Amino acid sequence: xxxxxxxxxxxxxxxxxGLRIWxxxxxxxxxxxxxxxxxxxxxxxxxTTLGYALTRMLRPPARxxxxxxxxxxxxxxxxxxxxxxxxxxxxxxxxxxxxxxxxNPVRNIEHHFGDIFKAHARxxxxxxxxxxxxxxxxxxxxxxxxxxxxxxxxxxxSGGMRQRVSIAxxxxxxxxxxxxxxPTTALDVIVQxxxxxxxxxxxxxxxxxxxxxxxxxxxxxxxxxxxxxxxAGQIVEDQPSEDLLHGLHHPYTExxxxxxxxxxxxxxxxxxxxxxPPDLSQPQGGCPFxxxxxxxxxxxxxxxxxxxxxxxxxxxxxxxAREGRPxxxxxxxx
Amino acid sequence: MSAEQRxxxxxxxxxxxxxGARRTTSAVPPLVVQGVTKTYAARGARKKxxxxxxxxxxxxxxxxxxxxxxxxxSGKSTLAKMITGSERPTTGSITFGDVAIERLHAGGLRKLxxxxxMVFQDPYGALNPLHTVEYTVTRPCQNFLGMSDAQARQRxxxxxxxxxxxxxxxxxxxxxxxxxxxxxxxxxxARALACDPELIVADEPVSMLDVSLRAxxxxxxxxLRAERGLSLxxxxxxxxxxxxxxxxxxxxxxGRVVEQGVTKNVLQHPEHEYTVQLLDAVATPFVTDEGKxxxxxxxxxxGGTR
Numbered sequence: 001x002x003x004x005x006x007x008x009x010x011x012x013x014x015x016x017x018g019l020r021i022w023x024x025x026x027x028x029x030x031x032x033x034x035x036x037x038x039x040x041x042x043x044x045x046x047x048t049t050l051g052y053a054l055t056r057m058l059r060p061p062a063r064x065x066x067x068x069x070x071x072x073x074x075x076x077x078x079x080x081x082x083x084x085x086x087x088x089x090x091x092x093x094x095x096x097x098x099x100x101x102x103x104n105p106v107r108n109i110e111h112h113f114g115d116i117f118k119a120h121a122r123x124x125x126x127x128x129x130x131x132x133x134x135x136x137x138x139x140x141x142x143x144x145x146x147x148x149x150x151x152x153x154x155x156x157x158s159g160g161m162r163q164r165v166s167i168a169x170x171x172x173x174x175x176x177x178x179x180x181x182x183p184t185t186a187l188d189v190i191v192q193x194x195x196x197x198x199x200x201x202x203x204x205x206x207x208x209x210x211x212x213x214x215x216x217x218x219x220x221x222x223x224x225x226x227x228x229x230x231x232a233g234q235i236v237e238d239q240p241s242e243d244l245l246h247g248l249h250h251p252y253t254e255x256x257x258x259x260x261x262x263x264x265x266x267x268x269x270x271x272x273x274x275x276x277p278p279d280l281s282q283p284q285g286g287c288p289f290x291x292x293x294x295x296x297x298x299x300x301x302x303x304x305x306x307x308x309x310x311x312x313x314x315x316x317x318x319x320x321a322r323e324g325r326p327x328x329x330x331x332x333x334x
Numbered sequence: 335m336s337a338e339q340r341x342x343x344x345x346x347x348x349x350x351x352x353x354g355a356r357r358t359t360s361a362v363p364p365l366v367v368q369g370v371t372k373t374y375a376a377r378g379a380r381k382k383x384x385x386x387x388x389x390x391x392x393x394x395x396x397x398x399x400x401x402x403x404x405x406x407x408s409g410k411s412t413l414a415k416m417i418t419g420s421e422r423p424t425t426g427s428i429t430f431g432d433v434a435i436e437r438l439h440a441g442g443l444r445k446l447x448x449x450x451x452m453v454f455q456d457p458y459g460a461l462n463p464l465h466t467v468e469y470t471v472t473r474p475c476q477n478f479l480g481m482s483d484a485q486a487r488q489r490x491x492x493x494x495x496x497x498x499x500x501x502x503x504x505x506x507x508x509x510x511x512x513x514x515x516x517x518x519x520x521x522x523x524a525r526a527l528a529c530d531p532e533l534i535v536a537d538e539p540v541s542m543l544d545v546s547l548r549a550x551x552x553x554x555x556x557x558l559r560a561e562r563g564l565s566l567x568x569x570x571x572x573x574x575x576x577x578x579x580x581x582x583x584x585x586x587x588x589g590r591v592v593e594q595g596v597t598k599n600v601l602q603h604p605e606h607e608y609t610v611q612l613l614d615a616v617a618t619p620f621v622t623d624e625g626k627x628x629x630x631x632x633x634x635x636x637g638g639t640r
Contacts, residue, residue, distance in 0.1 A: 042544045043515065159406075188406035189571045193615040215544055217617070259545040263573040263601050263616060270578055272549030276514060 003209050004031040004054060008078075009067035011046070011053050011233075016061070016103075019281035023049045025046040025233040027067070029308075031211065036203055037212045038220030038241065039247055040256070041230035044277055047213045051179045051231070054211075055092050056084055064254060072176060089120050093170035097182035102166065109165055110136055110150040116172045139168040140190075142205075144198055160191035167199065177209040184219065217256050221245070229253045232278050232288035239313030248323060250315040251293045287318065294321045362532040362565055363431025364392040365417065370426035372412050372589075386412040388589035389426070394533070399559055399566040401580035401597060403573060403612065409589035410569045414535050416451055417567065419443045430533065448478040451526035455538035459519035461510040467494070468506035471524050478529035493524040497554060516547030523554065525563075534558075537569045553579050573616055577601055587607045 011024035023046040033039055039047045052058050054069060056076055069077040071191040076087055096102060103112060113136035114127075121127045137147030143164040154162055163183060167217050170178050173315040180199060184192040203210050214220050220227055221241050229237040229252060237250040244253065258271030278284060287293070290300040299318050308321040315321070349588040372387040387409040394400045402410040415421040417428055419435050428435040430450065438446055454460040461470055468490050487506075494502035497520040510518055519539060526534055536555065540548040552575055559566050568579050576583055576597060583600055585593040585608065593606040604610045 042546050189615045190405045190611060255635060256546065261574060263577040264613065266602075268574075268577055270549040270552065270574070272553075273546035315338070 001033045002030050003033045003035075003072055005029075005068075005070040006054060007068045007070075009050070009053055009069060010065040011049050011058060011062055012065040014061045014063060015054055021255065021281045022065075023062075023233050023280055024053060025280075025284075027235060029228065029235065029238075031144055031209060033176075033209055034207050035226055036200075036210045036212065036224045038224035038227040039211060039230060040215065040217050040220050040227060042273075043215060045230045046233040046280075047230050048181055049233075049314060051094070051181055051211065051213050055088070055094055055179060057094065089173060091175060092177040092179065093173065093175040095170045095178060095180045095183050097185050101162075103162060105154050108151055108153050109140075109157075111148055112165070112169055113139065113150070113172060116169060135172070136168075139171055140165070142171060142202060143168045158191070159187050160195055163187060163195055163203065164198065167195075167202070171202070171206070174206075175208060177211070179211045179213065181213045182215070183212070185214070185216070192219075199223065217244075229256070232284065233280055234288065235307065235315070236289065237310075237313065237315045239311060239315075243311055243313065247311050248320055249310070250289075250317045250320060251295050252289050253315075255292075255294075287316075335595070362396040362563055364396055365533055365565065365567070366427075366429045367392050367413070367417070368426060368427045368429070370413070370416060370423045372416060372421065373424045385589050387416070387423070390548050390584075390586070390589070390591055391426075392584055392591070392594070394567060395564045397559065397563045397565055399556075399580045401568045401570065401576040401583035402586055403570055403576050403583055404586035405571055405612065407588070408586040410586050411537055412589075413586075414452070414567065414569055416534075416536055417452055419446055426545055446632050448474075448529045449530040449531055450533045450535065450571065451529065453522055453534060453536040453539045454521075456542055457515055457522050458542070460508075460522050461518060463510050465509070467499075467508050467510075467513070467521050470521060471528055474525060474528035484579065489528070490524075493527055494521075496527065496558070497521075497524045498550070499524070514547075515543050516551060518541060519547075519551055520554070523551070523558075527558065530562075531564060533565045533567065535567045535569070538571070539568075540575055541570065541572060548575065549578075555579055571612075573601060573612060585612070 006027055006029045009024060009027040013021040013023055021234065027050060031334070039050065043046050049058070049062060053063070053064055056063060056069070056079065064077060067077060068075060071087065071091055074087060075083065079087055102126040110133060114132045117127045117132055117135065133150060136150050136228070137150070140149050145161060145164050145168070149157065149161065149165065157165065168229055182197050183199065187195060194211050196219060201212070210222055212220055221244060224241050227241050227244055228235050228238055229250065231252050237253045244257070249287065255271060255273045259273070261268045261270055273292055278288050278291070286303060290296050293300065297319060305316045305318045305321065307316045310320050358612070368391050370387055370390050371385065374384045374386055376382040376384045390409070392400065392411065402413060404410050412421060416423050417435065419438050423436050433442070433445060433446060468487065471490045471493055472486040475481045475489050481489060490506060491502040494500070496507050499505040499520050500518060505517070510521070513521065539555070540551050543551060555566065555568070556579060558564065566579070568576060570576050580597050582595065583597045584591050585600065585606065587608045593600055593604065593609050600609065601613065604613060
C-alpha cells in the first residue's frame with residue numbers, strides 16, 4: 001500500500017533579500033508501507049528540505065511551491081493548524097541530526113516524554129505521572145536504554161544515548177512513518193554502527209515506514225531496501241539498494257560510489273567529484289549534472305532528462321536511458 | 335597544484351622576509367611523545383580520576399604522517415591538545431626538536447605555534463563569520479611572520495592557490511558563509527600553512543565534509559606533505575581516510591595505544607580486537623579486492639532481499 005505519495009513537489013526559499021532558491025524541484029515519489037528508503041546526496045542537494053516538505057515542516061523562508069503530498073490517503077499539502085497537527089499525531093515523526101542537542105538541558109528525560117504525551121493526549125488518555133514513567137520506560141527499552149535514564153539529564157548522557165532518547169521520543173506516538181535526518185552523523189563510528197542497528201531492528205519490529213536522509217551512501221546501503229539519489233533538488237536515481245553495487249547507474253551515483261573504498265583493500269583509489277553542484281537560484285537548462293559528468297553529450301546541455309527505467313529502478317540520464325537495461329556488470333570502479 | 339605554485343610559496347618562505355622565515359624543509363625536527371599520561375579529576379563526590387591518555391609514546395619522524403585512530407573518548411584529541419601546548423601532560427614529555435612542549439609558557443607557546451599548527455574538524459566553527467578569507471589568512475602572516483599588509487596580501491594569494499582556491503582574487507574577499515564546507519576547510523588549511531609550520535595537527539579534518547569533497551582535501555594534505563616536507567599528525571575515527579593519508583597509525587582505546595604499525599599492515603591484519611571492532615563499524619558495503627562479501631554478512635541489518 002502506498003503510504004506517502006508526492007506529485008510535482010517544489011520547494012522555494014524566498015529570503016527577504018537576495019535571490020530565490022529552488023532547492024527541491026519537480027519531485028514525484030511513492031513510498032510503500034513498511035519500506036525503508038534512503039535519500040542520499042551531497043549537502044545542499046535538497047534532501048533535508050525534501051524531508052521537511054514531505055512532513056510539512058518547512059518554515060519561512062522555505063515554502064512549498066505547488067505539488068501535492070498525500071499521506072495515508074489524506075492530502076496534507078494544504079492542511080494547516082489543528083488539522084495538520086492531528087494528521088501528524090499518529091502520522092509521522094522526525095529524528096534530527098542534532099536531535100541529541102535538541103533535548104532541554106534543564107529537564108530530565110522523563111519530562112521530555114511527559115511533554116509529548118500531554119501535548120498529543122487523546123481525550124481520556126492517561127497522562128498521569130505514573131503512566132508517563134511507564135510508557136517512557138518502555139520506549140527507552142525499545143531503543144536499548146535502561147528505564148533509569150528517565151531520571152537523567154541530557155548532559156549526563158553520551159551523544160549516542162541522547163540520540164537514542166530522541167529516537168525513543170520519535171517513537172512515542174507510534175508513528176506510521178519516521179524520517180531520520182542524518183541520525184548518526186554527529187556520532188562516533190562505533191556508536192554510529194550500534195545506533196543504526198537499533199534503528200534497523202526497530203523498523204523490522206515495529207514495521208514503520210522509514211526514510212533515512214544521509215550523505216553517507218555506505219550507511220544507507222546497509223540499512224535501507226531502496227535508495228533515492230538526489231542531485232540539485234531532483235531525484236536522479238531510484239533503485240533497490242541491493243542493485244546499487246552492480247550494473248550501470250546514473251553517473252552521479254557512480255561517482256558517489258567511487259568515493260568509498262574498503263580501508264583493508266590492497267590498493268585504494270578514492271574518487272572525488274570535481275566541481276560543485278549548480279547554483280539553484282538560477283534556472284536550470286539541461287541536465288544539472290552535465291558540468292561534472294564524465295559521460296556528458298550534446299543533448300545533456302539542452303534537455304533535463306526525465307526519470308526513465310534503468311535496471312529494476314529509475315534514473316534520469318540521457319546516456320543511460322539509451323543504453324537501456326544494463327547487463328550484469330560487477331563493480332563501480334573506474 | 336602545480337610546481338610553480340609550490341615554488342612561489344616556498345620561495346616566499348626561503349627569502350629572509352621576516353624573522354619567522356627560518357628553515358629549509360629538511361630541517362623539520364622529529365616530534366617525540368614519551369610516556370605521556372593525562373588524568374582529569376572526574377566530577378562528583380567520588381573523586382575518581384579519569385585517565386584520558388595513558389602512557390602513550392610515539393615519534394613522528396621528519397616529514398612523516400602518523401595517524402591516531404580511535405572512537406571518541408579514546409584520548410586522541412587530548413593528545414593533540416598536549417602536542418599543541420594547550421594542555422599539559424600529567425606525566426611524560428613531548429619534545430619537538432629541542433623544545434620541551436610540556437614546559438612552555440606564553441612566549442614559548444607562541445613561538446611553538448608558528449611551527450605547529452592545527453586544522454580543526456569543523457570548518458563551520460573554525461572561521462570567524464565576520465571576517466573575510468583574506469583577513470583570516472592574513473592574520474598569521476602578520477602575527478607570526480611580521481609581514482607588511484602588502485606582503486601578507488601577496489602571500490594570501492599564494493596560499494589560496496596552494497590549497498586550490500583559484501583564482502585567489504575571487505576567494506579572498508569572501509565571507510565564510512559564501513563558501514562550501516570543502517572550500518572553508520581549504521581556508522582553514524591555508525591559515526594553518528600561513529606561518530609555514532613544520533608540523534600540522536589535523537583533528538578530523540574531513541569528517542564534516544561531503545564524501546565527494548573528502549578525496550580532494552585528503553589529496554591536498556598528502557601533496558602539502560610531499561611538497562613542503564612537513565610532518566602530519568592526522569587524527570580520525572575514519573579508517574579509510576587514515577589509510578589514504580598516513581604511513582603509520584596508532585590505534586587508541588581509552589587512552590592506551592592498543593596497536594601500532596604501518597597503516598596498511600594494521601588495517602589488513604589487525605591484531606587487537608578493538609581494531610577489528612573499528613574496522614567492522616565502517617559502513618563499507620562494497621566489494622573489496624579480496625572478494626569479501628559485499629554486504630549483510632557481518633552486520634545484523636544488511637543485505638537479503640525483502
